[in-house]
Amino acid sequence: MLAQLIHTPRLQLIAATPTSLQAELEEPTRLSDYLRAELPADWPPGEYDRSACQHFFEQLQARGEAAAGWYGWYALYGNVSPSLVGCGGYFGPPDEDGRVEIGYSLSEHWRGQGFATEIVRALVGRIAGHAPVKRIVAHAHPENLASRKVLQRTGFRQMHPSDQEDACLFEYQPN
Template sequence: MIPLITQTPRLQILAASRALLTAELHKPQYFPTLLGAALPTDWPPGDYDRAAMEYFLEKLTAGGRDAAGWYNWYALRKAEGDIPRTLVGTGGFMGPPDAAGCVEMGYSIAADWRGQGLGTELVAGLVQQAAATGQVRRLVAHTEPENLTSQRVLLANGFTSVGTDVNSRLRFERAVEPAADPKLQALTGR
């Protein structure tokens, strides 16, 4: 089973569920309560719009338990001092890996929280999550040529620019090494 929570130093990255997406789409007044986090003033961010939410809900509904973790993830800034636990971004995958182990990913940080390295940390957490599945061999991400911040985030996480796609967006890729299995490590001493 795929882990549905990933931790980074400042973020808890939580896989979307049908209940969370349903609340976000149809009962937004309950969404922060279910999520257990405050919402930024400008939610939702970037390309994470109603159509994306509906797509993820449809895929989770159709795929059942096997779809969990292969679509949207919420980036929650851990509570610190006067700052409550807050939803700061979203990211995730466009579905399970193809036969070659390739997965496309995307991400966006709410404007209120940009410029603090949280996008870099979110992508690092998603890379960690992909490795933890043991099924992903390559990650692909796209960004607009003018989005220099997104390009820096990808480069900081080991992605390499490999040209443009058919829509003239920049394409980035990186290899993913499967995470070491702790049980295997214990048995082998490595």
């Protein structure tokens, strides 16, 4: 089983659980209590919306322990009074071809400080040596230059074409 807690130089990433996701779905302040962290005013950030949270919750409920760590992750900054800066994660375990898709979103207040790069590196590092993982992909909207730069900085290369017409496909090849 892969780790459910990831430490980076500045962040602590905590794997979402059915309990954390249920709290978040019921009332975001309950998530703050669950994580013992300050929640940004714009939570949930970016494309991590209620439907994504609901999907992660349903998948973890249906798949049980085997799915732990293969969906959402909360990114906390600070040790004494941590702040939730964003989230990231996988769209599920590797498919039959060994493909895993990742995504990430940051609260607007925390953007431009390298946190997205740190989250992506941590997520890739967690699974890059995991035997069934042969290919890691991510999508970024063409106009989202910041997100595209994060993916390029973390070793992804842009591929063509994308299976999503409004996004660019990026791929990372683990060793």
